[in-house]
Amino acid sequence: xxxxxxxxxxxxxxxxxxxxxxxxxxxxxxxxxxxxxxxxxxxxxxxxxxxxxxxxxxxxxxxxxxxxxxxxxxxxxxxxxxxxxxxxxxxxxxxxxxxxxxxxxxxxxxxxxxxxxxxxxxxxxxxxxxxxxxxxxxxxxxxxxxxxxxxxxxxxxxxxxxxxxxxxxxxxxxxxxxxxxxxxxxxxxxxxxxxxxxxxxxxxxxxxxxxxxxxxxxxxxxxxxxxxxxxxxxxxxxxxxxxxxxxxxxxxxxxxxxxxxxxxxxxxxxxxxxxxxxxxxxxxxxxxxxxxx
Numbered sequence: 001x002x003x004x005x006x007x008x009x010x011x012x013x014x015x016x017x018x019x020x021x022x023x024x025x026x027x028x029x030x031x032x033x034x035x036x037x038x039x040x041x042x043x044x045x046x047x048x049x050x051x052x053x054x055x056x057x058x059x060x061x062x063x064x065x066x067x068x069x070x071x072x073x074x075x076x077x078x079x080x081x082x083x084x085x086x087x088x089x090x091x092x093x094x095x096x097x098x099x100x101x102x103x104x105x106x107x108x109x110x111x112x113x114x115x116x117x118x119x120x121x122x123x124x125x126x127x128x129x130x131x132x133x134x135x136x137x138x139x140x141x142x143x144x145x146x147x148x149x150x151x152x153x154x155x156x157x158x159x160x161x162x163x164x165x166x167x168x169x170x171x172x173x174x175x176x177x178x179x180x181x182x183x184x185x186x187x188x189x190x191x192x193x194x195x196x197x198x199x200x201x202x203x204x205x206x207x208x209x210x211x212x213x214x215x216x217x218x219x220x221x222x223x224x225x226x227x228x229x230x231x232x233x234x235x236x237x238x239x240x241x242x243x244x245x246x247x248x249x250x251x252x253x254x255x256x257x258x259x260x261x262x263x264x265x266x267x268x269x270x271x272x273x274x275x276x277x278x279x280x281x282x283x284x285x286x287x288x289x290x291x292x293x
Contacts, residue, residue, distance in 0.1 A: 031261075032063040033254040034276070035203040043282035045203035047072075047254055049079070050261070052269035058247045059237065059269060061261065063254040065206070066124045067116035068279040073127035075277055076251075080132065084245035087138035087236055088130065089229065089252045119202070120195035121280065128251075138236035138250070140229050193284060200282050206254075226256055234263045 032048045047063040060083070062076070080086045116123045129135075184201050191197035233250055240248065250260060261271075 029254060029258060031274075032061070032257040033065070033206055035206070037204075043200060043203070044278040045199070045206065045280035045282065046276040047279050048257075048274050048276055050257070050274045051272040052264045053272045054267065054269045056246055057241060057269075058272075059264060060247075060249045061257050061264070062249050062251045063257050064124060064251060065254065065279050067119065067121045068124070069281055070122050070127065071281075072277060072279045073122065073124065077127070077129050080129070080134070080249060080251070082247070083134060083249045084247045085240050086132070086135050086249045086251055087233055087240070088128075088135055088250075089139045089233070089256070090130070090137060091139055091142050091229075092137075118195070119199050121199070136236060136240065138233040140232050196282055196284065199280050203280055203282060226259055230256055230259050230263060233260065234267070238267070 032050070034046050034048075035043070036046060037043045045065070047065060048061075049063070050061045052059045052061070062079075064076075115121075188194065188197035188201045230252075233252065233256075237248065237250065252260065265271075
């Protein structure tokens with residue numbers, strides 16, 4: 001029973017780090033987040049920046065994990081300064097002004113803060129410069145999201161149950177090796193470098209998490225927490241595209257990007273290229289050194 005609960009905890013934590021569970025989409029999650037384990041002792045978890053173009057207009061989908069290395073968030077801040085507009089996700093009251101922004105300590109944020117301390121990482125809301133003049137809020141307001149979740153509570157619970165059953169049925173990792181999450185978790189918890197071992201386990205789960213959480217176009221979990229929010233983001237983008245700005249970033253959790261990819265294509269954008277940023281340094285402690293500054 002204890003091991004089953006710990007295994008479920010690993011799956012829930014992995015989902016939390018990208019905001020929500022992935023939804024059905026043509027593009028797999030692995031195109032936006034990956035676990036690199038090609039060379040022993042050099043592992044890392046990467047997130048993608050995927051560029052789309054339509055004439056002179058550029059839109060970069062910037063995948064996020066909500067806890068990561070300080071160097072990761074510093075690199076993102078440097079990149080964000082080069083855009084005309086950075087559209088970002090943040091569920092907040094409609095009347096809340098970003099000039100009053102302060103990192104939240106409630107709800108999901110509180111869970112993510114506990115996780116980041118446990119994994120020796122840092123928190124996105126503490127490190128990203130959300131008050132920058134080129135940042136534009138592009139997300140659903142908290143009142144509307146709450147109403148939708150209450151209206152469709154049964155659909156959401158059903159989708160979560162289907163996801164948990166599907167996740168439990170995944171018997172092998174993408175490389176074909178047996179998926180023994182309970183045993184892998186025990187090994188990680190007893191590792192001398194526990195933060196690295198746990199991050200490595202979670203990184204693998206994140207990169208393989210392509211289990212559907214509901215049709216984006218339906219009434220399930222994916223529709224409300226991905227589809228509806230992405231619709232708002234694209235509406236804000238279309239508004240900003242009508243102005244003089246030419247270079248945009250959409251900064252959203254990696255789980256949102258497969259659907260955003262489809263929406264950009266429908267607007268006539270074509271994919272240009274992809275770069276990867278290391279979000280978690282998974283090298284041994286003796287090599288990587290302290291992760292926080």
